[in-house]
């Protein structure tokens with residue numbers, strides 16, 4: 001039946017999906033079609049229940065269809081869906097985010113993480129009057145042209161597009177470096193530092209499974225950006241309000257110039273944002289000359305979902321409890337793998353985890369991630385799915401725990417993982 005739904009979808013939607021990872025290409029097979037969700041559970045088109053560790057790729061930190069968020073959305077919708085004029089809730093949202101993330105002095109709402117990244121890069125280029133941006137291999141910042149670029153033949157040679165449709169002439173302004181490699185970073189700044197408009201980085205990378213940045217590496221990055229007057233952009237679309245209430249920047253105690261946000265700040269609605277130092281943000285239209293706009297940006301329904309989410313996760317002890325759940329899960333799965341003799345390493349921070357089929361002890365680079373055993377991941381993924389546990393359909397994606405996952409849910413996951421590890425070994 002799912003196959004039939006997927007075939008129908010493929011007739012009118014490219015690949016049958018509206019975002020490629022949903023198509024199960026990496027793990028093969030047919031994606032689930034989801035009918036509804038509640039708390040930590042998804043229900044597919046056959047009403048089979050799954051314990052969900054994808055959480056819509058991050059936003060569902062309170063579990064699905066949280067009653068207070070649903071109520072906030074309903075209440076807002078009754079008063080109108082969008083006005084294209086200022087509303088008070090946009091100011092409340094801005095205040096809330098600035099309170100939780102003090103590096104952000106002014107913020108503008110957009111509709112996705114991609115849009116936030118695109119706008120932040122334009123702002124950094126306009127503000128500095130420079131064109132070059134630096135990014136890191138393994139980080140993902142959405143699908144805007146300047147960021148769908150990989151390193152050319154050498155780190156400092158012209159970047160090359162990773163997708164047809166991205167002009168080569170544009171890609172040459174993007175330099176791609178190795179994540180967590182301090183020497184290469186220093187070398188790059190020595191050579192081209194005075195031309196770098198911005199460095200964009202996931203301070204904790206969540207798009208090569210989960211790989212935390214190294215403190216010394218990030219400190220060095222901050223210093224180099226200061227020295228060369230380049231704008232440091234932290235992409236916290238995934239980690240913002242997920243790894244800690246103050247995001248990854250609060251863990252490393254580093255103040256970026258601009259932060260981009262998404263996922264959790266929309267509470268499940270399509271929302272993104274970019275914000276940072278007031279003197280930089282003041283260059284955006286209408287105060288400044290750098291153009292940026294959005295018909296539905298800051299619309300009241302999305303703001304209600306996001307603000308309610310942020311208020312709920314600001315409660316005392318929320319993140320201690322979330323991280324504790326993640327730790328129990330990670331320790332349990334790691335222990336089970338060891339018992340069965342399956343080589344496995346795991347990383348976790350706050351409500352996020354990464355699972356690596358490898359005999360490496362620490363996973364701190366993109367290279368180590370791509371050398372993990374994908375076959376093992378695929379067996380694990382399908383084994384877990386069969387047992388009603390929904391993990392990301394790709395070994396390059398992180399896992400997400402929500403506050404609605406109970407101790408029993410986590411125990412069930414560990415026991416099931418142990419059962420599936422036996423199929424691998």
Ligand SMILES: *Cc1c(COP(=O)(O)O)cnc(C)c1O
Pocket residue numbers: 111112113114115117140141142143202206207235236237238239262263272
């Ligand atoms: C998801 C994500 C994006 C893109 O956000 P969209 O809303 O999918 O456009 C950008 N950066 C990071 C780190 C992300 O995880």
